[in-house]
Amino acid sequence: MFGTGLLKGLGVTLKHFTETFIDDRRKEPSRYEGSIQVDERRRIIHQPISQEGLLTIQYPEERRLLPERFRYIPMLIWDTEAGEDRCTACGICAKVCPPQCIWIVRDSDESGKPITRPAEFYIDVAVCMSCSFCAEFCPFDAIKMNHDYELAVYDRYPQLVYDKEELTVPIEYYAALWPTQYAAEEAQRAKQKEEERRREEEKKKAAEAKAQAQTAGGESGVAKPKRSKEELEVLKAQAAAKAAARKGEEGGAETEDAEAAKRARLEELKRKAAEKAAQRKKESGE
Amino acid sequence: MSEATTVAEAPTIDSALPFNDAVPGAVIGVWAEETDKAYFVAPDKLLPLLTHLRDREQYDLLSSVTCVDYSAYKGKLRAGISERFDVVYHLYSTKKGGGPIRLHVRVPENETVPSATGVYPGANLQEREVYDLFGIKFEGHPNLRRVLTWEGFHGHPLRKDWKEAYYEEDAKPFKSRHPGGHYQWHEDKLPWGDNNTYPQGWDPDSWKEPVTYVPVSQAPYHGYGELDTQSIVINLGPHHPSTHGVFRMLTRVEGETILALEPEMGYLHRNHEKIGERNTWLMNMPFTDRLDYINSMSNNLGYALAVEKLLDIEVPERAQYIRVIMAEFTRIINHTWSIGFILNDLGALQTPALYAIEEREMILDLFEEVSGSRMMCNYMRFGGVVRDLTPGWVDRAKYLAYDRLPRALDQLDELLSGNEIIKARGRGVGYLSAEDLIALSVTGPMLRAAGVPYDIRKVEPYCIYDRFDFDVPTLPESDIYARYYIRLLEARESLKILQQALRDIPPGEVNAYASATLGQGFGTIMGGKGGYTFRPKEGEAYARIEAPKGELGFFVVSDNKPNPYRYHVRSPSFINLNALGPMSVGYKVADAIVILGAIDIVLGEVDR
Secondary structure, eight states, rough: OTTTHHHHHHHHHHHHHHHHHHHSSSOGGGGGTTOOOOSSSEEEEOOOOTTOOOOOTTTTTTTEEEEEEEEEOEEEETTTTEEEOOOOOOOOHHHHOOTTOEEEEEEEEETOOEEEEEEEEEEETTTHHHHHHHHOTTTOEEEEEEEOOOOOOOOOOTEEEOHHHHHHEHHHHHHHSSSHHHHHHHHHHOOOOOOHHHHHHHHHHHHHHHHHHHHHHHSSOOOOOOOOHHHHHHHHHHHHHHHHHHHHTTSSSSHHHHHHHHHHHHHHHHHHHHHHOOOOOOOHHH | OOOOGGGOOSSTTTHHHHHHSSSSSSEEEOTTTTTEEEEEEOGGHHHHHHHHHHTTTTTOOOEEEEEEEEGGOOOOOTOOSSEEEEEEEEEOOTTSSSSOOOEEEEEEOOOOOEEGGTTTHHHHHHHHHHHHHHHHEEEEEEEEEOOOOOOOSSOTSHHHHHHHTTOOSSSSSSSGGTTTTOOHHHHHHTTTTTTTTOOTTOOTOOOOOOOTTTTTOOOOOEEEEEEEEOEEEEEEEEGGGTTTOOEEEEEEETTTEEEEEEEETTTTTOOOOHHHSSOTTTTTHHHHTTSSTOOOOHHHHHHHHHHHHHOOOOOOOHHHHHHHEEEEEHHHHHHHHHHHHHHHHHOOHHHHHHHHHHHHHHHHHHHHHSSSSOOOOOOOETEEEOOOOOTTHHHHHHIIIIIIIIHHHHHHHHHTTTOHHHHHHHHTTOOOHHHHHHHHTOHHHHHTTTTTTOOOOHSSOOGGGGSSSOOOOSOOOOOOOOOHHHHHHHHHHHHHHHHHHHOOOOOOBBBBTOOOOOOOOTSSSSSSSSOOOOOOSEEEEEEEEEETTEEEEEEEESSSSSSOSEEEEEEEHHHHHGHHHHHHTTBBHHHHHHHHHHHOHHHHHHHO
16 A cells, blocks of 8 residues: 555654653663663663663763773783783784784893883874784783773874873773683683692702702712812813814814704704694694 | 796696687696696686686686786795786686686786686776786776776885885884884874875876766767757765765766766775785784674684685684674674665665664674674684683573564564565666676675575585575565565574574684683684794685675785785675676666665775
């Protein structure tokens, strides 16, 4: 019949309208069921999957409850217990980052020796694509994904280039955002620690046993006689002569030998790598 | 062709024989290393061979045409290749099903390849793409001009020696980021204005875009009776809400009637494939999300399958089920979305579209819960998926698949299928015969709406689709209405698959190469330290899936390096646009909008 399509369409709209309207007139609309009231105006809405009717959330007063795995921008974890960054500046997150938006400068101690701590850590969040690879591949659980998505600023540079201070959060924050994953990681950590402790103890025991055996052996055995001063002098002179001889015949047979040795070592390394690869392949095939 | 090109002849000559009987001297070598049949073809014999394959061997669908620039190849397998370029064709059969025939045509620089458009009109856009990005000229192509970049673009970006603005290194990871790298703002390194170069003899000021593009310029002119009207050229788009993004339809119209229509795209082009070659294998995964951003899960799946083919790794049972579940949920999202926006294009602005995508929010909630993101899911990995489902997820998904989504689809059906306006505007509009659609390389719901039961899930099953009981719905009409209705039917079939998969999903590991616990960083992919970079064995692989929009294929070439040597996306949206012009001719301008809507394009995937 001509016109039924129109009536049907209007009917669906009317149904949606009345459902939402009636729901909104209730003292507590059904979309507030299971929500968290933060204060008088603000609440966090947990939208049940069976929610019917209009699904509008009155942002910014009302917000969605984000799932634990929600990922936005990375954050660095500050281990409050140990009082240090978990980050060791190994650079894996920078290497695995698809848009290459992580820059790390490794810290160094007074003598200039690099240490496992980042001096600078930048993420250009204007470039970050929220893939969470950095969090996935960090071997120290030092970088995780933050849930904070309100990052709007007036300028890209330097506001959207986050430095270490802006990125760092205490571990409690992470534990609150990612409770399940945090618990799983902590359990893993505890297990590892336990394992380490056990191994250490075993080592200690073994060392003690060895020491005991050695002291027992040392008592019965004869101590090695030390070289006399004259003998030492002779040895020194011999070594010096050898060194001089080596210096003298530059490019001689000996360097060729060294090269051959190098090659042999390379071959050995290659063989080992091939073995390892084969092993891995076998393992992965199972 | 020189002797050096036939790398692996002789041993498998008998499999090449059939074609050599029919077209002597066409196949000059067989690529022995590949899983699919791959033949080297002499360029001058390409067209006879293609004609033979189409007419006698039933390979009627030219799925993909692409090219590889071997000038920087470091691997050993193809060391003997003297020609720089290798044009790769993938042919499938919609009648026989099964795997492809892959043809390689080697061409040195500055030489031409005969255009396949005479045999397969669907080669049109793809050959233009190869010409645009590699600079290979196709002899006999009716309209060989740039398609993704603009006319003033200097160089051919997918050549290995072409470097982009802000070029840093050939491959990621870039050295400057590792411990010791300081932040640099890139805009400081290369001030604006200095990075523009134009082709020789090309002046940006004097250049005017010609409106005489083929076929718009060749449109027939005919006056209407005593009213001697003149046909005019109208630009639909690029900034127009009906074009689903930044897309232009160059039309020649006579009154309201379209005489010729030429799609113009590339406004969103970012050279996804070049980015993909700079990236490591893993890094491409989140980039695939951004292709067809409505269906990020199926994009992930297609790419994962291609690389898994190279890596030769198995996916655990549970992960297979999860992949299927995600892909089918994605299909429902896409089809309801597409239905809603066909309605939008018909003029039923926003309201039906909103009702159509209401349930999408619920599915996206589920996606967000497992993957952390609603649209850019980045959920699949080589060898499985990144994380297991959360507790209670399957129950919620079941509620959707058994209860809520069937109800929603019924409501859509009830609301729209009998509507007089949709029938009046849709029936008989945009007709193209099934043969034409296949010849134009169109795949997906459009082809099934023309009565061709061609669904890759059935004809060449991937993942575990062969275990599920579902039908491939077809409709014979091949018009707008059929294209609308087929999507509804397909969404119902997806529900069937979902219900079976959610019922049967077994417990177990979700990634064969994941470490034991969640978030234990190292080794999510291949196990052991450095799991984030790996080197697949040398070779090439083409994996295709039945994405909601059609055949989504990923063609990857590895030279045993941490980065893909070649990474090509055969995107359904782009190739389905071949049919836009032929479909629209003879209809009104308002119909052209709906015809485009029924092709269902996403510009992120068209322009790549």
